[in-house]
Amino acid sequence: MTVHSASDRKPAGGDKRERILDSAERVFARHGFYTARVAEIAREAGVADGTIYLYFKSKDDLLISLFESRMERLNTQLQEKVGAVDSAPEKICVFLNSYAALAKQHPHVAEVLTIELRQSSKFMKEYANPRFGDFLRMLARIVEDGQKAGELDDGIPALVAARALFGAIDELVLAWVLGGGEKFDILRAADQLGAMTLRGLEKRRQP
Amino acid sequence: MTVHSASDRKPAGGDKRERILDSAERVFARHGFYTARVAEIAREAGVADGTIYLYFKSKDDLLISLFESRMERLNTQLQEKVGAVDSAPEKICVFLNSYAALAKQHPHVAEVLTIELRQSSKFMKEYANPRFGDFLRMLARIVEDGQKAGELDDGIPALVAARALFGAIDELVLAWVLGGGEKFDILRAADQLGAMTLRGLEKRRQP
Amino acid sequence: MTVHSASDRKPAGGDKRERILDSAERVFARHGFYTARVAEIAREAGVADGTIYLYFKSKDDLLISLFESRMERLNTQLQEKVGAVDSAPEKICVFLNSYAALAKQHPHVAEVLTIELRQSSKFMKEYANPRFGDFLRMLARIVEDGQKAGELDDGIPALVAARALFGAIDELVLAWVLGGGEKFDILRAADQLGAMTLRGLEKRRQP
């Protein structure tokens, strides 16, 4: 432990908000948004029902805030990993692998993001979901830069490639999560997806 | 009374069941499963609320039945299209393109399958979803056969490739549906995905 | 029992609405609008909680509907009584006496109308309360006609006199109701109010 800083004085407030988010993460992963009970989130967070409404406007807002929080963390971590390598192909592999690794590390987050994100039209249509936009643009940017640098084929629009890549890795993560993490090795699958995507599934003719 | 054929046995009934499924398709697409009201489905189907329970055990059962019905149709149509070409690479392209074409033709179905299928753990965990298994196995079989025939690279397990491919095309369809079908051409995107998957995103160094 | 008429077939619908209104009348009188529980109204009406919402949009709507219903009946009955006499002074006496008599007959109604009508700004400000307007205009019309006919002094605007008269008799009814009907004779008080209003409280100096 380090010396206590001023920010230790009122950890309660920030702490409580985090505890509620953590609890919501688990409960939404367990039951899904609609089936989840606010009372259960409160109980697991160790706060009263009403306390949740001191930090979040509504159950909807709680889910949205959870998205924002986790996507922000995800984006930061991916950005970091991806920034450590140079070529576009490498970046793509690192991206896929890191996404899988983070999902493996936080299976509840993966479950919520993967399932609830698509969830109801309510969130997909009425809520802009800016962090997911950032996420997709980050991936599209990698592809676009690689195309401009001549590293990647430009026969496919960067955003389409990014969407498809996300869909592919996300589906793998979903299958892994729903299988309880025991059906296959998600990290290896991510590598295999990277290889397939970059070098192609079709066997090259020519010896 | 005239001679009754098998399909004549429950003409009114069968008709009503279909009308309810059609209505559910639209309403689930419009509102999402949890936000959808059984009464609205009944109204649009032109039947009384209670009538729905003569054909389906519950709202859950209605969604499941809708899945079964639409996935069955989807599988049949894909099977047909895919059976018309010979090589694995061709089959994959046809598969992707047909999936996109069917989604374009039935956007409500696409919306329901894409969003609600992943929906709540309720359905992903408690309901086996056999038709979706058939769907995935069909795609995995194509890959597997191609690998055995030496047409496709076998560096990736067939089921992993199938999952990834499904995730990719499904995500493209989702983006297309949520964009109101106006953001891009889903058929072209499916072709681009096919090319990328088969030949690889990475630019080939010297032939 | 009489022979069943056609209207006996579905007495349930209209019957139920009336039963809910009757129950609301008692419960609102007993607890006041805000303290009254919808569940208690349902219980006393012999229906399920949800049934109330088949006939009324909300608890607010239930109170408003109760106002409309009872004021309408009140207006009709007053109109009838007042129409039976000719001169304005007589009409005023009959009006006051009938109002008191009806309150005596339906003390719950009197309590609700007298207390809850003024209740919260919610109803006095946001809800126009057209029947109460009718009520007041009926009384004002009596005064106005009497003034035009030279029967009544026109030193006071008819609407002001009507408001004051209503306030006076209503306050007497309120005191009577809150006293459990045992503190004094409300019918006699109504007569005394009539006499005072018409002939004046001030003792006439010798003619």
Added chain:
Amino acid sequence: MTVHSASDRKPAGGDKRERILDSAERVFARHGFYTARVAEIAREAGVADGTIYLYFKSKDDLLISLFESRMERLNTQLQEKVGAVDSAPEKICVFLNSYAALAKQHPHVAEVLTIELRQSSKFMKEYANPRFGDFLRMLARIVEDGQKAGELDDGIPALVAARALFGAIDELVLAWVLGGGEKFDILRAADQLGAMTLRGLEKRRQP
């Protein structure tokens, strides 16, 4: 520091109690008792929510205390005005006029007293409301003394006349307050009510 008088003992406290009452007066007038939020009263008083409970036992107690405070002031002021004239008829006119004038001066008070006083049975039945009793007795005493002095007709019990008079002027004030003070002149109306009450609404037949 200056010499402390008795009222200096709890200057902050007393000040805060008054500020809370003033705020409650406005907020209750604005929203009605039940719809009013304790937090809003605290905010407008410039104190913390909890502080209110240092001065008042509950929200109910706050309303009761407000009644007591305002009725006490009202009674004192009316007493003063009424004491300045001699005859019963004059006292009655002054009473009505002063009541109207005070309502005009403090419309929030008028609104709270007029509406909330009748409010819920909770207050009319469980709370004796001694100050209102004083108020009524003051008016009844005027009438009674006038009757004994031969100035007023004794065909109506003093308390009934007092109730009716209060109801009349109170209703006029209510109408005036709810009309935003713009529909008519409440002072003139009070005078007209005084004249009508004393000399009678009925036109005298020939002298």
Added chain:
DNA sequence: TATGAATGAGCGTTCATTCAT
């Protein structure tokens, strides 16, 4: 005294499901 974050009991309302007709 004063604060205001935290509490948790309480309730209006919804809606999937039932069943008498």
Added chain:
DNA sequence: GATGAATGAACGCTCATTCAT
């Protein structure tokens, strides 16, 4: 079979009140 009025369990949210600081 078909209806749709009726049911009642369930839950998100509010807000008066408390109490550790």
